[in-house]
Amino acid sequence: MDRTDWPFHCKMNHEGTMDENQLFEELLQPGATWSHILKRGTSLRITDIQGSANVGAIFYNRDNPAERYNMPDTLKAQHIARLTSGAVLYSDMGRILCSITKDLVGWHDPLSGCSDAAGVDAKYGEARYQSHRNDHHQNAYDGFVIELAKHGLSTRDMAAPVNFFSKVVVDETGGMHFISGNSQPGMFVELRAEMNVLILLNTCQHPLDPNPKYEPRPVRLSIRKTVPASPNDACRLFRPENERGFVLTERYFL
Amino acid sequence: MTKQEASTLQVSNARYDAIIPAGEPWIHEIARGQYFRIVDIEGNQAADTLFYNAHDYEERYSAQNTIREQANIYLTTGTRLMSSKGNALLTIVADTCGRHDTLGGACATESNMVRYAIEKRHMHACRQSFLKAIIGWGRGLEKRDIVHNINFFMNVPVTRDGRLTFEDGVSAPGKYVEMRAEMDVLAVVSNCPQLNNPCNAYNPTPVRVLIWDPMD
Secondary structure, rough: HHHHOOOHHHHHHOOOEEEEOOOEEEOOOOOEEEEEEEEOOOOEEEEOOOOOOEEEEEEEEEEOOOOOOOHHHHHHOEEOOOOOOOOOEOOOOOOOOEEEEOOOOOEOOOOOOOOHHHHOOOHHOOHHHHHHHHHHOOOOOHHHHHHHOOOOOOHOOOOOOEOOEEEEEEEEOOOEEEEEEOOOOOOEEEEEOOOEEEEEEOOOOOOOOOOOOOOOOOEEEEEEEEEEEEEEEOOHOOOOHHHHHHHHHHHHHH | OOOOOOOOOOOHHOOOEEOOOOOOOOEEOOOOOOOOOEEEEOOOEEEEEEEEOOOEEEEEEEHHHHHHHEEOOOOOOOOOEOOOOOOOOEEEEOOOOOOEEEEOOOOOHHHHHOOOOHHHOOOOOOHHHHHHHHHHHHHOOHHHHHHOOOOOOOOOOOOOOEEEEOOOOOOOOEEEEEEEEEOOOEEEEOOOOOOOHHHHHHOOOOEEEEEOOOOO
């Protein structure tokens, strides 16, 4: 093995082939929570392995976690109520935490929040660790709060989650409708970190998913090297607001 | 979801009655069972509002829980304003406006720079007022406690294809929204100073806040 190429094993993807841009790959199990500091200059690809996955996600500036993902600022700056490639995730400080650089799904839900213990018990019934071991029923809120605590953060810091791979349509009267089957096996979304981002992910089911069975799905995570947004970057050009968002983010690192 | 419903409460019987001038914050406790009304005096004025459990600020308003629990993005009569812990903070019991927003958030100097121009940093914004209010309150609330708020009297429609727009207000002079507190709450209102979009009809005006004691 060429020692200068360390860590060699990380570039090997799950199919056993070499991927020069991959830094490491990990399987995120159903119902599990994960966190990572996604460095500026890297990206995260989340792949829906079986289809119909849901990945709740919350985002913070790891250098100052009081700055965090802001749902309204993200929606109103880009005039959107769904997320797909071209869109960026704004912090409350006018900066871009992550850009959505690739997306095979077309719609990710920023509106609906996450499941909690009472909702999961009511919908799927109780399944505790004593009887179910690691198949016990989990909920996204508790998963996020426990993971936040590992980073010195608390329930006061709980930000509004994005639900990747899920689609919720709003009708003319404001009614919210979960659209089943939004994501197919193998579809992925890729987030490019524009800051050093503390990202928390959770694979519990979407809180509006009408599926009566407790069936969270696994996803594959790939952390990759990436290049900074060019002057012609699709996310930068998506809206005039995003150009200013990138300028303010770049100034933060000057 | 648009439901206009008037209140039977008389202004003369209110135990608290105050005016919040445009661009100013207001912070006040409301006891369980009390009724809280916000009046859009001159029309088309956004009242950006946050609520906390008065005995545990960790429990606070959640925009996402509120819209998800009723499966509808608009707030009106019957809407239970949900907390981060899944409890109702207040219930909207009367609403002569018919629709209120909770997706548009509060304006900030930083978001104004993104949305309009970097040179607009100096313009007054709701999150300046929120910070002023909670710092002045002086009981440990910090920036991280400022979560996504309610915009009373504001109209932010979402289309079926996932677009979000800011429309002219659906409000008019004298329209009001009234809530019953389901627990003791701390209310924080920023009477919005935004001049860059139609949320205040480009002319921010005062709102009136009233509190009544529980009805027997």
